[in-house]
Amino acid sequence: NNNNSNNMNKETFSVGFLGAGMMATSIMEGLTRNGVVASPSQIWCSDPYLPTVESKQKSGYNASQSNTDVIQNAKDAIVLAVKPNAIIQVCKDIVSHAHNDQNANRNAVIISIAAGVSLQTLQTNLPGHRVIRVMPNTPCLVGEGAAAYALGNSCMGNDNNNNNNNPAQDRLIVETIFGSCGTCCEIQEPLLDAVTGLSGSGPAYVFQFIEALSDGGVRAGLPRAVATQLAAQTVKGAAEMVLQTGKHPGLLKDGVTSPGGTTIAGVEALENG
Secondary structure, three states: OOOOOOOOOOOOOOEEEEOOOHHHHHHHHHHHHOOOOOOHHHEEEEOOOHHHHHHHHHOOOEEEOOHHHHHHHOOOEEEEOOOHHHHHHHHHHHHHHHHHOOOOOOOOEEEEOOOOOOHHHHHHHOOOOOEEEEEOOHHHHHOOEEEEEEEOHHHHOOOOOOOOOOHHHHHHHHHHHHHOOEEEEEOOHHHHHHHHHHHHOHHHHHHHHHHHHHHHHHHOOOOHHHHHHHHHHHHHHHHHHHHHHOOOHHHHHHHHOOOOOHHHHHHHHHHHO
C-alpha cells in the first residue's frame, strides 16, 4: 500500500471501468498516454457491446462483457461509466460479488460519472463501499477535460462502516484518474448541479460561439475552413491566456481594445446583441 507517497505506483495502479463508451475510453487512453499506468493491462473494462470489447482487447486492455471480471480485478478504483438508468444494476453486480466472495475486493473506491445520480443513491446501493461522484465533460476526449468531484460520507468515515478510510488517498486516486485527461477539482455535492451547467454543458455554448465567429468570418469573405480554424484557435488561445496569466477576463479584454479601435466597436455590437 502506497498511502505515504504523493503519487500512485504506476507499476501496480489498477483501474476498472463498467461501461467502455466514449467517456470511459478517453479516460483509459489518458491513463495510458500519460504513464499513470505502466501498461494498458492494468486497466479492466466491461461493455455489453461485443465490437467495443474487441477493440479494447486489441488496444491491450483487459476487456470483456463481464462486470464481474472488472469488479474482481480492479484493485484501486472502479469507474461507473454507464448511463444513469443502468447505475442501480451495476451497483447490484458489485454488491452481489462482494456477498458471494468473502475475499472480494472491497478496497477499490467506486467512482460514478453518471449525471444526476446522487451520492445518497450510490451509498444506499453500495453499502460498505467508498463512493465518489464526478462530473466530467467531453473535452476530456482530447485530454482537455474540466472535471469536478465530491467525496461521499463513506470516504470520510462518517458512515460507521469502518473500511480503512483514507480520504487523502481517495482524493489522490480520483485526481490522478481525471487529471490524466484534463483538470480536476473538489467541491461539495450541492454545487455539482452548477458544474453540470458550467463545464458539463459549457462546451456546447462555446461551440456555438466558435460557429458564430466563423459565420462572421465567412460573412466578411473568408473561406469556411479558414474562418473556423481562426475562430477555434482564437478561443483556445484566449482560454490559455486566462489560465496562464491568472488575470481577470475583463482585464485581458482591455488589453485587446485600443481606444477608438475596431475591437471596442465589436464589443459594443456584442453587448447590444
